[in-house]
Amino acid sequence: MPGAFLVVEGPDGAGKTTLVKRLAARLREAGLTVTEVREPGGTPLAEMARRAVLDPSLGASPLAELFLMLAARADLVTKVIRPALAAGQVVLSDRFELSTEAYQIAGRELPRKPVLAANRLATGGLRPDVTLVLDLPADVGLERLAVSGRAHDRIEGAERRLHDRVARAFAAAEGPSVVHLDATRSVEAVEQQAWDAVRRVVKELIPGEPGLKHPSGTHGGTA
Numbered sequence: 001m002p003g004a005f006l007v008v009e010g011p012d013g014a015g016k017t018t019l020v021k022r023l024a025a026r027l028r029e030a031g032l033t034v035t036e037v038r039e040p041g042g043t044p045l046a047e048m049a050r051r052a053v054l055d056p057s058l059g060a061s062p063l064a065e066l067f068l069m070l071a072a073r074a075d076l077v078t079k080v081i082r083p084a085l086a087a088g089q090v091v092l093s094d095r096f097e098l099s100t101e102a103y104q105i106a107g108r109e110l111p112r113k114p115v116l117a118a119n120r121l122a123t124g125g126l127r128p129d130v131t132l133v134l135d136l137p138a139d140v141g142l143e144r145l146a147v148s149g150r151a152h153d154r155i156e157g158a159e160r161r162l163h164d165r166v167a168r169a170f171a172a173a174e175g176p177s178v179v180h181l182d183a184t185r186s187v188e189a190v191e192q193q194a195w196d197a198v199r200r201v202v203k204e205l206i207p208g209e210p211g212l213k214h215p216s217g218t219h220g221g222t223a
């Protein structure tokens with residue numbers, strides 16, 4: 001597939017949404033066509049799943065939460081992400097499968113192997129070209145959200161120990177696409193670290209750039 005699939009991950013309040021907006025602006029300035037998505041969400045069905053999973057009055061169980069996340073992901077991958085990549089676009093996603101590892105496996109303590117297998121089924125094996133992980137202690141992220149005045153959703157309102165397990169899982173994440181960023185730094189410093197990593201991946205797609213070899217075809221899996 002000729003496009004590039006970029007993912008921003010991290011615990012609550014780590015600055016993902018802020019970074020996605022800034023990276024999208026930089027990519028567009030560089031002449032690239034960018035599709036921005038967030039997980040869970042990004043299609044009518046996935047937005048329904050998002051409302052259901054985050055609504056405290058519905059009290060989704062850990063397994064129901066998992067399957068709502070994966071239903072949302074399957075719909076988004078099929079209807080938005082794969083078509084955009086096939087059209088040569090840059091897809092920039094606020095969260096993807098690493099969030100399932102952090103929240104449902106580390107946080108909710110669901111069994112690792114079947115959850116990873118179910119996730120692969122949902123994505124058809126699609127893999128990001130780069131996964132930017134914003135490393136931040138749970139208490140700093142939750143404090144940022146409190147200061148911003150946003151009401152807590154069902155998962156943000158979960159017990160503190162869950163958030164610590166989630167933040168530790170993100171900090172321990174490893175893999176060929178994973179790049180860790182120090183999210184305790186300023187918005188501008190985080191953006192610069194992120195851009196250095198992203199630029200290497202999208203270089204060949206930028207009009208007029210001599211370019212490195214693009215990771216075309218490395219997204220993996222089937223449509």
Ligand code: Z5A
Pocket residue numbers: 010011012013014015016017018019039040069094095096097098099100101103104144145148153155156157183184185186187188190
């Ligand atoms: N979830 C899951 O369980 N399993 C899954 O597979 C998936 C998701 C995909 C929805 O995610 C929930 O779904 C989430 C995980 C779960 N649950 N929770 N809790 P979400 O992404 O919509 O919710 P979120 O993680 O809570 O994101 P957020 O609240 O939008 O936070 P953020 O995007 O990381 O941060 P932000 O909005 O960019 O910034 C927060 C504040 O910090 C804001 O005031 C900024 O101005 C400020 N900020 C940002 N960067 C900085 C820096 N560098 N320094 C200082 N202040 C900063």
